[in-house]
Amino acid sequence: DGGITQSPKYLFRKEGQNVTLSCEQNLNHDAMYWYRQDPGQGLRLIYYSQIVNDFQKGDIAEGYSVSREKKESFPLTVTSAQKNPTAFYLCASSISGTDAFFGQGTRLTVV
Amino acid sequence: DAKTTQPTSMDCAEGRAANLPCNHSTISGNEYVYWYRQIHSQGPQYIIHGLKNNETNEMASLIITEDRKSSTLILPHATLRDTAVYYCIVRAVNTGTASKLTFGTGTRLQVTL
Numbered sequence: 001d002g003g004i005t006q007s008p009k010y011l012f013r014k015e016g017q018n019v020t021l022s023c024e025q026n027l028n029h030d031a032m033y034w035y036r037q038d039p040g041q042g043l044r045l046i047y048y049s050q051i052v053n054d055f056q057k058g059d060i061a062e063g064y065s066v067s068r069e070k071k072e073s074f075p076l077t078v079t080s081a082q083k084n085p086t087a088f089y090l091c092a093s094s095i096s097g098t099d100a101f102f103g104q105g106t107r108l109t110v111v
Numbered sequence: 112d113a114k115t116t117q118p119t120s121m122d123c124a125e126g127r128a129a130n131l132p133c134n135h136s137t138i139s140g141n142e143y144v145y146w147y148r149q150i151h152s153q154g155p156q157y158i159i160h161g162l163k164n165n166e167t168n169e170m171a172s173l174i175i176t177e178d179r180k181s182s183t184l185i186l187p188h189a190t191l192r193d194t195a196v197y198y199c200i201v202r203a204v205n206t207g208t209a210s211k212l213t214f215g216t217g218t219r220l221q222v223t224l
Binding site for chain 2: 035040058092102105
């Protein structure tokens with residue numbers, strides 16, 4: 001079945017450590033996105049990528065990094081520079097210019 | 112992308128129609144109205160979108176006013192499984208560019224028995 005997969009579903013990290021969240025899609029979509037969601041809030045865009053080897057900062061990119069070496073994959077690294085990393089992280093993909101499909105999210109908790 | 116305004120929360124009895132309003136008074140001519148919903152702790156799910164004309168699919172209907180400054184999402188027969196946060200989004204759709212969906216806080220719809 002085609003879809004977008006995020007792993008792991010739950011992730012715990014010690015303060016000061018970097019952590020990488022996985023996002024894979026087999027929909028042959030060109031564009032991929034990372035959003036962050038805090039309790040009771042809407043989604044905020046972290047990074048997005050239109051094509052392989054290209055990506056742009058979203059509204060809250062500080063403390064995060066991404067790569068897009070393959071069309072299918074868009075991993076997000078939460079670095080130690082991110083002051084409040086505990087959140088729900090959502091990955092999405094789309095054919096450029098159309099609606100987006102979302103993964104089921106990764107809930108990151110800093111302990 | 113234009114900003115949208117939605118009520119914070121709404122209730123609806125199961126089996127009745129749920130009408131969720133959205134104001135987008137600064138919408139531009141090339142911007143579509145999109146609706147997504149998010150069930151607790153899951154990723155948002157696309158529902159429907161439209162430009163000028165009313166739209167209907169298996170999930171919902173979208174009514175857009177003639178001046179395009181507001182719209183209403185209609186769930187014709189709400190069920191308990193429709194309890195979710197509903198997001199109204201307006202955005203330009205240009206072929207070849209990434210669709211930067213900008214989410215507000217949405218409307219929390221509670222369907223009750």
